[in-house]
Amino acid sequence: MFILFLAISLFIYINNSTKTVKTVTKANEVVSKNDKDAKEDNEEEQELKTFYVDVKGQVNNPGVYLVNEKNIVNDAIEFAGGLTKDADTKCINLSKKLEEEMVIYIYSSKETKSMTSTKTNSNLICDNVVNNAYQNVQNQTSTSNQNSSNTKSDTNESVGIININTADVDTLTKLTGIGESKAKDIINYRNQNGLFKSIEEIKNVSGIGDSTYSKIKDQITV
Secondary structure, three states, rough: OHHHHHHHHHHHHHHHHHHHHHHHHHHHHHHHHHHHHHHHHHHHHHHHOOEEEEEEOOOOOOOEEEEOOEEHHHHHHHHHHOOOOEOOOOEEEEOOEOOOOEEEEOEEHHHHHHHHHHHOOOOEEEEEEEEOOOOOHHHHHHHHOOOOOOOOOHHHHOOEEEEEOOOOHHHHHOOOOOOOOOOHHHHHHHHHOOOOOOHHHHHHOOOOOHHHHHHHHHOOOO
């Protein structure tokens, strides 16, 4: 009888020990997998390009912030403490991907109203400093209603804001004083030297001096 009892006890002990080993092994596998996933996520994060952007205007904590290539304008706003109660993002592209040395200026409701109610909706926050988060939302219908016999005007009434980093020859020729030859020179410069960092850099293009620049500076962006 004693031997039977001893055998049963030994069987129960061995069975419980086996279950414990299996449980510990499974737990270790889970921990190992989590460590591997965390390591891969960390390595992926380290591979992302990082750079600084300047966040200004109607945010709670304006300043320069370190971001990465996956961040968008909305992320930069969050890094800067979010929007103030006076902020208006109607003229801001919140989904735009961030780029190195980008300037993000958040307008107030008063500023937005002023820009969208005038014919010259410049995206400059001050002389020759471009708000890279700006998007043109002004109603341009008045331009399309002009008499078709009217050619280029020396004012912004007949031309929208043109991105000199993406515009083709036909689009660039819509700028005041820019013909097909100069338009091609702009594109050649862009191809050889990379994208324009500021609108003033267009003066480096052959044939575009201060006089021409003064006529087109309110018509272009980067």
